[in-house]
Amino acid sequence: MTAPARGPVVVIGAGPAGVAAAEAAVEAGAPCALLDEGPPTAAWAGLPASLRRRVDARWRAAALAVWADRRVLLRQGRRTLLLGARGVVVATGANDLSVPWPGWTLQGVLPSREALRAPAALEGRGLVIGVAPFALETALRLRRRGARLAAVAFVGPRPSAEQRLFLWGDEADAAAELARAGVTLLESTAMIEAIGERGQVVAAAVAPARESDWMPRSTERRLVRADYVVCAYGPVPEAALCRAAGCRAADEPASGWAPRVDERLETSVPGLFCAGAAAGSRGLGLARAHGREAGAAAAGRALTRLRRLWPGRAACDAAYAPRPGLWAAATPATVVCPCEGVSLQALRAEAAREPGRDIAALKLATRVGMGECQGRRCGPAARALCGAWAAGTFGARPPARPVELGALARMEEA
Amino acid sequence: MSERGADVAVAGAGVIGSAVAYYAALRGLRVVVFDAPRPGQATTASAAGLWPVGESLGFGCSLIFYRAMRGAGRRAIAGSALPEPFLDFALRSNAMFPALAEELRARTGVDIELDPSSLVYALASDEDERTARALLSRPCHASGAVERLSAPRLRRLVPWLSPLVRSGLLFRGEDQVNPYRFAAALRQAARALGARFLVDEPATRIVLARGRVAAVESARRRVPCGAVVNAAGAWSAQVGRLAGVTLPVRPVRGQLLCTEPLPGRLGPAVTTSDVYVVQKAHGEALIGSTVEQAGFDAGVTPEAMSALAAAAVRALPALARVRVKRCWAGLRAGTPDQLPILGAVSGVRGYLNACHYRKGILNAPLTGLSLAQVLCGEEPEASLEPFALARFGGGVRPRTARAAR
Numbered sequence: 001m002t003a004p005a006r007g008p009v010v011v012i013g014a015g016p017a018g019v020a021a022a023e024a025a026v027e028a029g030a031p032c033a034l035l036d037e038g039p040p041t042a043a044w045a046g047l048p049a050s051l052r053r054r055v056d057a058r059w060r061a062a063a064l065a066v067w068a069d070r071r072v073l074l075r076q077g078r079r080t081l082l083l084g085a086r087g088v089v090v091a092t093g094a095n096d097l098s099v100p101w102p103g104w105t106l107q108g109v110l111p112s113r114e115a116l117r118a119p120a121a122l123e124g125r126g127l128v129i130g131v132a133p134f135a136l137e138t139a140l141r142l143r144r145r146g147a148r149l150a151a152v153a154f155v156g157p158r159p160s161a162e163q164r165l166f167l168w169g170d171e172a173d174a175a176a177e178l179a180r181a182g183v184t185l186l187e188s189t190a191m192i193e194a195i196g197e198r199g200q201v202v203a204a205a206v207a208p209a210r211e212s213d214w215m216p217r218s219t220e221r222r223l224v225r226a227d228y229v230v231c232a233y234g235p236v237p238e239a240a241l242c243r244a245a246g247c248r249a250a251d252e253p254a255s256g257w258a259p260r261v262d263e264r265l266e267t268s269v270p271g272l273f274c275a276g277a278a279a280g281s282r283g284l285g286l287a288r289a290h291g292r293e294a295g296a297a298a299a300g301r302a303l304t305r306l307r308r309l310w311p312g313r314a315a316c317d318a319a320y321a322p323r324p325g326l327w328a329a330a331t332p333a334t335v336v337c338p339c340e341g342v343s344l345q346a347l348r349a350e351a352a353r354e355p356g357r358d359i360a361a362l363k364l365a366t367r368v369g370m371g372e373c374q375g376r377r378c379g380p381a382a383r384a385l386c387g388a389w390a391a392g393t394f395g396a397r398p399p400a401r402p403v404e405l406g407a408l409a410r411m412e413e414a
Numbered sequence: 415m416s417e418r419g420a421d422v423a424v425a426g427a428g429v430i431g432s433a434v435a436y437y438a439a440l441r442g443l444r445v446v447v448f449d450a451p452r453p454g455q456a457t458t459a460s461a462a463g464l465w466p467v468g469e470s471l472g473f474g475c476s477l478i479f480y481r482a483m484r485g486a487g488r489r490a491i492a493g494s495a496l497p498e499p500f501l502d503f504a505l506r507s508n509a510m511f512p513a514l515a516e517e518l519r520a521r522t523g524v525d526i527e528l529d530p531s532s533l534v535y536a537l538a539s540d541e542d543e544r545t546a547r548a549l550l551s552r553p554c555h556a557s558g559a560v561e562r563l564s565a566p567r568l569r570r571l572v573p574w575l576s577p578l579v580r581s582g583l584l585f586r587g588e589d590q591v592n593p594y595r596f597a598a599a600l601r602q603a604a605r606a607l608g609a610r611f612l613v614d615e616p617a618t619r620i621v622l623a624r625g626r627v628a629a630v631e632s633a634r635r636r637v638p639c640g641a642v643v644n645a646a647g648a649w650s651a652q653v654g655r656l657a658g659v660t661l662p663v664r665p666v667r668g669q670l671l672c673t674e675p676l677p678g679r680l681g682p683a684v685t686t687s688d689v690y691v692v693q694k695a696h697g698e699a700l701i702g703s704t705v706e707q708a709g710f711d712a713g714v715t716p717e718a719m720s721a722l723a724a725a726a727v728r729a730l731p732a733l734a735r736v737r738v739k740r741c742w743a744g745l746r747a748g749t750p751d752q753l754p755i756l757g758a759v760s761g762v763r764g765y766l767n768a769c770h771y772r773k774g775i776l777n778a779p780l781t782g783l784s785l786a787q788v789l790c791g792e793e794p795e796a797s798l799e800p801f802a803l804a805r806f807g808g809g810v811r812p813r814t815a816r817a818a819r
Contacts, residue, residue: 065716071716073719354605356611356614358451360451364598365595365598372739374740397714397742398714399719402738403737404735405726405733405734405735405737406727406734406735408720408723408724408738409726411716
């Protein structure tokens with residue numbers, strides 16, 4: 001144990017894993033600060049009031065960086081604070097995996113997390129496209145909020161009841177419920193391109209895809225009219241904080257970069273823990289269990305050894321991890337990095353210029369991943385599409401979110 | 415595994431190593447470059463304002479360095495201006511850029527984003543005034559390139575400057591490039607001329623025979639060669655040791671902030687006594703940089719992020735609302751007198767130093783050309799004598815001197 005008993009346990013992210021971590025930390029007797037970029041979350045509302053009172057919850061507070069000496073830099077309102085922590089739990093969840101195909105940057109094409117965060121149901125009739133469990137869950141949740149859906153198109157097998165329980169914490173048969181509501185289910189179907197008028201999506205061309213590798217047969221394309229397209233290809237760990245803090249990588253991240261964690265969810269940086277989707281694990285139940293373990297360990301009390309994981313987990317992960325066909329719809333002109341407008345052919349041309357370099361070199365040469373999102377959106381796609389000629393993943397540097405110079409200048413120790 | 419030989423092996427594919435490879439290949443030498451991508455490599459971390467005059471006279475980075483050293487209670491070279499031979503070298507190297515940029519574009523199609531610009535030193539206090547007077551009082555043939563600016567003229571030139579800035583100095587012809595593109599263009603041009611780049615393959619052994627370089631080895635191969643150029647930047651001491659050469663080089667960390675594109679053009683690069691701000695071709699501003707000894711740790715610290723941001727906002731208050739996208743650090747090859755270490759070393763024939771501290775990008779063209787000339791047995795374009803390792807005296811004791819006896 002290297003964590004000195006000073007400062008609070010700082011938990012970053014108030015999703016299921018983060019709230020479970022905060023709960024375990026206060027139960028272990030440690031003071032705890034829980035930060036989240038947004039307003040109070042559903043997971044927080046689910047915590048008993050007696051426990052909520054013991055957590056120093058800070059909303060609209062963005063963590064910008066974590067250092068190996070367990071200091072956390074955060075932006076809260078107009079203040080920029082440097083918090084010393086006895087332990088830090090990163091539970092920042094995941095982003096959507098972006099899959100570039102022609103038209104993916106049109107107005108009306110949006111990732112599932114954005115669609116689900118939208119305050120009201122989207123206008124018109126929608127198409128949900130993606131990988132089976134993620135597309136079905138997204139479609140079901142949109143449908144329950146009153147969205148009108150034309151179809152759900154997905155690759156990968158429908159999830160079993162056990163998988164649904166593991167992934168969603170809910171056995172509800174999304175496919176059956178959607179079918180009853182008149183939503184067309186297009187199984188083994190992948191996107192070929194989105195078709196737009198004046199920059200706004202109006203239809204999607206989809207095609208049957210091979211189950212083994214999700215490769216679409218583009219000659220058999222069909223058109224689906226849609227006013228919006230929601231993409232649900234699965235999660236990519238939001239691990240920028242861990243990566244910039246110098247954590248070692250997990251061996252085989254399914255998509256993108258995730259930190260290596262031990263059975264206490266501790267990363268290679270002592271006192272820095274990572275739990276839930278940010279650590280590359282899937283499923284609501286696992287997020288809660290991991291969050292609890294990480295929160296207790298960060299407070300200096302090892303809980304129980306984690307119960308044996310659900311044995312079907314590896315098969316579930318493997319069934320829904322990205323396969324090569326996912327990337328087959330991109331054409332040379334398709335933009336891979338929307339922030340900087342870098343196309344696939346620009347990446348290929350640069351890679352051909354000087355073979356043997358890694359993706360960081362491609363980034364410096366083409367500016368792929370240098371924009372506002374710092375490679376969050378294009379990172380996995382660039383890696384998948386350029387992997388043959390440029391190895392590695394984008395690095396991450398502080399700050400995890402852009403921050404005004406004036407705010408950095410006013411940094412206070414707290 | 416032994417393989418086909420080379421005339422020269424270069425350790426390090428940063429901007430200096432790539433320039434040496436380019437100019438050597440241009441002269442028909444067979445070149446092989448060993449490289450190991452490491453965090454903190456200064457070429458890719460650099461802000462790459464060329465600034466030959468400002469720097470040599472002791473402004474820009476030099477002044478920030480001087481203040482940092484004094485702040486840390488360390489002895490720093492008085493006034494921190496660099497000696498005449500360095501200024502000479504820097505000006506001549508700077509003059510090579512326009513033609514070299516065209517040459518590299520013709521050979522590789524890469525635009526190194528050479529941006530004709532200037533540098534403004536903003537004076538905000540009595541101390542700044544005194545420093546400027548002291549630095550400019552030194553007789554120097556480049557003093558003519560410096561112009562004093564009154565407050566109104568200064569503000570016309572850089573409208574974003576703080577009202578607290580009283581006056582300024584304008585250094586004309588202080589250009590900038592994109593450091594990564596510059597190194598990549600040199601590398602690609604060298605490769606097209608037959609140079610081999612061994613990516614991810616650091617030199618692990620320099621084989622000497624009878625006091626002369628005989629081969630360079632990596633974990634994967636042995637390349638017989640008659641000469642080796644040490645262009646390993648902050649790692650120069652480690653590479654020197656492979657040949658029994660002791661280099662007084664230590665990594666000196668510089669942290670930088672990079673903003674999102676500014677809402678307009680900043681105009682000239684701006685330096686104060688504690689920060690510089692340079693706008694790059696894509697509109698982003700680079701704000702640098704710290705001068706610290708932190709070993710090979712290329713991380714960033716909250717203290718530096720805050721101090722750099724505060725200094726930038728003091729000089730240019732309009733930047734307060736501009737957002738920082740990322741921060742990083744580079745490791746410079748720190749030498750005791752801030753000057754480069756270049757050229758041959760007595761006792762190890764075929765071994766050449768190519769180590770620059772702060773102005774490697776600026777000095778890459780002339781360094782590459784001069785060393786290539788030395789490798790071919792020609793008289794170098796610029797005298798390397800003032801920058802010889804020998805100036806540090808008895809610290810050098812090549813083991814080969816004894817081995818050869």
